[in-house]
Amino acid sequence: MGLNGADESGDPDRASGVGPVANDRRGKSRREFLLVLGGGGVLGALYLATSGAIKDQGAKVVHKLQKILPRPAKTLPAVPLDPAQGIPGLSKLITPNIDFYRIDVADNIPVIDINTWTLKITGMVKNPLTLTYSDLLKRPLFELDDTLSCVSNPVGGIYIGNARWLGCRLDDLIRETEPLDGADQILSTSEDGFSAGFPLASLDGRDAMIAVGMNGEVLPLVNGYPARIVVPGLYGYVSATKWLTNIELTRFDQKQGYWISRGWSQLAPVKIESRIDTPVNGSKVAPGEQFIAGVAWAPNAGVKEVQVQINGGRWLTANLGPKLSGTAWRQWWINWSATTGTYKIAVKAISATGEVQTPVVKDVLPDGAQGWHTIEVEV
Numbered sequence: 001m002g003l004n005g006a007d008e009s010g011d012p013d014r015a016s017g018v019g020p021v022a023n024d025r026r027g028k029s030r031r032e033f034l035l036v037l038g039g040g041g042v043l044g045a046l047y048l049a050t051s052g053a054i055k056d057q058g059a060k061v062v063h064k065l066q067k068i069l070p071r072p073a074k075t076l077p078a079v080p081l082d083p084a085q086g087i088p089g090l091s092k093l094i095t096p097n098i099d100f101y102r103i104d105v106a107d108n109i110p111v112i113d114i115n116t117w118t119l120k121i122t123g124m125v126k127n128p129l130t131l132t133y134s135d136l137l138k139r140p141l142f143e144l145d146d147t148l149s150c151v152s153n154p155v156g157g158i159y160i161g162n163a164r165w166l167g168c169r170l171d172d173l174i175r176e177t178e179p180l181d182g183a184d185q186i187l188s189t190s191e192d193g194f195s196a197g198f199p200l201a202s203l204d205g206r207d208a209m210i211a212v213g214m215n216g217e218v219l220p221l222v223n224g225y226p227a228r229i230v231v232p233g234l235y236g237y238v239s240a241t242k243w244l245t246n247i248e249l250t251r252f253d254q255k256q257g258y259w260i261s262r263g264w265s266q267l268a269p270v271k272i273e274s275r276i277d278t279p280v281n282g283s284k285v286a287p288g289e290q291f292i293a294g295v296a297w298a299p300n301a302g303v304k305e306v307q308v309q310i311n312g313g314r315w316l317t318a319n320l321g322p323k324l325s326g327t328a329w330r331q332w333w334i335n336w337s338a339t340t341g342t343y344k345i346a347v348k349a350i351s352a353t354g355e356v357q358t359p360v361v362k363d364v365l366p367d368g369a370q371g372w373h374t375i376e377v378e379v
């Protein structure tokens with residue numbers, strides 16, 4: 001089972017039907033993608049090819065794609081060697097687009113004509129802005145390694161992924177609109193009627209962006225093409241609007257995002273968490289040398305340490321994978337000489353600011369799950 005979303009079935013059992021996880025249809029998404037963009041011009045052709053469905057044309061079209069996504073003004077170093085290559089079952093450092101979880105309330109993926117699409121920034125501002133797709137691409141673009149997580153991700157769950165996003169700075173854009181005194185919320189809306197609001201104060205220098213690219217591809221249709229918001233450190237339902245069309249500067253006491261009236265918290269910083277990817281909970285493993293491994297995240301400072309406990313013993317310090325950014329997950333692993341028996345394995349993360357992941361269990365409602373991921377395995 002691929003905890004990093006490699007489970008292509010889309011795991012519909014996990015979709016609760018309520019909450020920000022209501023429309024998880026990962027398994028179907030690529031097919032829809034083909035339908036929507038079939039014959040849809042240059043970008044359509046790009047999508048067809050990069051979806052992986054038309055493999056033979058891949059090389060040719062990737063070449064075109066690089067022309068369409070401009071080079072960033074600021075690039076990140078190349079992604080380092082992925083420890084997952086040597087650790088079966090461990091989530092990849094960067095989640096491939098095809099494996100990235102999908103969550104939204106869209107009945108159908110919005111069909112957006114890139115030639116008429118605009119992003120408007122309106123509301124409590126002195127200078128409202130309207131940007132076309134090419135206006136966006138002309139702005140200085142930068143790369144951001146950021147783990148996007150759903151508030152509905154249970155402890156140990158799969159509604160989380162790590163990507164290298166490409167986009168322009170959101171704070172610069174908002175500054176250009178000159179927000180009026182009293183505006184305290186950035187409320188974004190999309191083609192599908194979704195909306196998400198987060199505090200204006202969250203633009204505190206962090207690398208919030210309007211993303212147009214994801215892992216070297218034009219933003220995939222299911223992940224919000226042509227543009228979406230990514231705000232490091234906030235859950236998707238308050239920030240990460242896909243198929244973005246409008247950003248409104250407003251007040252929390254006047255307007256609320258889609259999920260707020262449905263019982264979810266207005267403020268939604270991502271909680272420190274960690275997950276065991278391998279061994280799989282409830283599985284039987286052969287005795288001998290193996291890995292206990294997974295991922296951990298601790299926005300905004302990042303993970304400093306991960307500890308693993310086997311059958312209530314002393315906490316063992318895990319090896320850590322590369323730190324891409326403060327809000328990107330970090331892989332961890334320990335070597336384990338498994339001998340016959342039944343084992344209970346727990347994990348906890350410690351952030352760079354010394355915050356220790358709490359054992360106190362909380363459900364996903366209203367502002368995200370917490371607690372230690374604990375699994376049981378038989379050797």
Ligand SMILES: Nc1nc2c(c(=O)[nH]1)N[C@H]1C(S)=C(S)[C@@H](COP(=O)(O)O)O[C@H]1N2
Binds near residue numbers: 100101148236241
């Ligand atoms: N337009 C739109 N954007 C949306 C949503 C939605 O329902 N509609 N859901 C949000 C939620 S709850 C999450 S967790 C993320 C998921 O992003 P992904 O599908 O790219 O993983 O998108 C966010 N953006």
Ligand SMILES: [Mo]
Binds near residue numbers: 152237
């Ligand atoms: Mo979500």
